[in-house]
Amino acid sequence: MNEKICVIGLGYIGLPTAALLANRGYNVHGVDIVQTTVDTINRGEIHIVEPELDTFVKAAVNSGNLKADTQPSAADIFIIAVPTPFHEGYVPNIDYVVSATKAIAPYVQAGNIIILESTSPVGTTDKVEEVLQANGIDTSKVYVAHCPERVLPGQIMRELVENDRIVGGTTPQATAKTVEFYKTFVNGEVLSTTARTAEMAKLTENSFRDVNIAFANELSMLCDTFNIDVWELISLTNRHPRVNVLQPGAGVGGHCIAVDPWFIVHAAKEENIEAKVIQTAREVNTYKTEWAIEKIKNAALEFENKNRKKAKVACMGLAFKPNIDDLRESPALYITKRLIGDSLDIFAVEPNIETNQELDIIDYNKAAKEADIIVFLVAHKEFKNLKTTSKIIIDFCGIYKEKDV
Ligand code: SAJ
Numbered sequence: 001m002n003e004k005i006c007v008i009g010l011g012y013i014g015l016p017t018a019a020l021l022a023n024r025g026y027n028v029h030g031v032d033i034v035q036t037t038v039d040t041i042n043r044g045e046i047h048i049v050e051p052e053l054d055t056f057v058k059a060a061v062n063s064g065n066l067k068a069d070t071q072p073s074a075a076d077i078f079i080i081a082v083p084t085p086f087h088e089g090y091v092p093n094i095d096y097v098v099s100a101t102k103a104i105a106p107y108v109q110a111g112n113i114i115i116l117e118s119t120s121p122v123g124t125t126d127k128v129e130e131v132l133q134a135n136g137i138d139t140s141k142v143y144v145a146h147c148p149e150r151v152l153p154g155q156i157m158r159e160l161v162e163n164d165r166i167v168g169g170t171t172p173q174a175t176a177k178t179v180e181f182y183k184t185f186v187n188g189e190v191l192s193t194t195a196r197t198a199e200m201a202k203l204t205e206n207s208f209r210d211v212n213i214a215f216a217n218e219l220s221m222l223c224d225t226f227n228i229d230v231w232e233l234i235s236l237t238n239r240h241p242r243v244n245v246l247q248p249g250a251g252v253g254g255h256c257i258a259v260d261p262w263f264i265v266h267a268a269k270e271e272n273i274e275a276k277v278i279q280t281a282r283e284v285n286t287y288k289t290e291w292a293i294e295k296i297k298n299a300a301l302e303f304e305n306k307n308r309k310k311a312k313v314a315c316m317g318l319a320f321k322p323n324i325d326d327l328r329e330s331p332a333l334y335i336t337k338r339l340i341g342d343s344l345d346i347f348a349v350e351p352n353i354e355t356n357q358e359l360d361i362i363d364y365n366k367a368a369k370e371a372d373i374i375v376f377l378v379a380h381k382e383f384k385n386l387k388t389t390s391k392i393i394i395d396f397c398g399i400y401k402e403k404d405v
Helices: 014-023 035-042 053-062 095-107 124-134 156-162 172-182 195-226 230-237 260-270 276-307 331-341 364-370 381-385
Strands: 004-008 027-031 066-069 077-080 113-116 143-146 165-169 190-194 312-316 345-349 373-376 392-395
Touching: 004 014, 004 095, 014 027, 014 053, 014 066, 014 156, 035 053, 035 066, 053 066, 053 156, 077 095, 095 113, 095 124, 113 124, 113 172, 124 143, 124 195, 143 172, 143 195, 165 172, 165 195, 172 190, 190 195, 195 230, 195 260, 195 276, 260 276, 276 331, 276 373, 276 392, 312 331, 312 364, 331 345, 345 364
Parallel strands: 004 027, 004 077, 027 066, 077 113, 113 143, 165 190, 312 345, 312 373, 373 392
Antiparallel strands: 143 165
């Protein structure tokens, strides 16, 4: 394949995509504003943790098909994969998309395809086109489309190829051209729609998951009061052929599910309508973390009153979900830091990381042995066989239960 692809943003989505395309024979120019990221990749190494990614990047760089740089260059296809966080008050922040678009504008030529992969508020792909126009591009001669990324951290290299994709262009021609490109490396179906529908589809997917987790989290708090084992309850209800309740936890983390629903809530507010269920789900999931903190503090206080000594509390797991080392927007990390801030005696445990700048990471066996109270925050596989008899256990993630999420 002689086509050249310029990928803007070499993070969790951009780098795996760039490496995959380079391994498929495309000539890939990867761009990141962070010089150390560029240097790491050009050495054939990676700056993020993701299974198999190291092998893909190494092969891509060794073959000469992947080069990283801080500046874009001319290409046939541009892929924008930069973060879309929010400002204060959950207002979507598309500044990185706008600056990435401005950065590629000097290199865009007639016939090029410009694809936005970042999860984006509805209307962002049109905005990309506007920014290109404002920077001197005749957009009637290029193809602009949205193809939202859908991969699950931990399974990115597989899902990049296997998942179905949604492509929405600003014109039917842009959609068709972009679909043709994805079909060269995706085994799943590549589905066509408009840019706005594609944007809303991605926000809907993550909101769907958030709402369903909120349902499980609400059940867990109700069951705590009703004195019912929520894990048993869910496994029983899920034996109904049309029921599939997700799993409660210490809150919802990562930088997707806890962010994207706010894009819908904000867009609704702008139109003077409400996204009631979606907003309430966000609130329930955020509240679940506060509820967990109160539970732990109460248990520590009760221990202290009874034993006339301060409780040693083991916080088991810091990552945002099981069996990864990713601490971004992690409720478990937040809970641990809040408890330390409130002067509780905490053992911070995370088997997937060795050291942390802010916390002393303690071996999980040692913590389980020495703690008075063991709090399971993340269902890491290492915790499942721990001996915890004669301890006070607070389990927010159903560590001993078989689950499928
Ligand atoms: N969680 C629960 N209970 C569950 C499932 C998850 O509490 O039953 C929690 C996890 O512990 C974690 C959070 O939700 O804190 C999010 O984890 P996740 O595994 O649901 O999702 P992410 O953030 O790793 O990836 C999601 C995926 N979206 C969907 O499954 C709809 C992924 O496909 C997206 O590409 C990704 O967001 C993204 O980048 O948008």
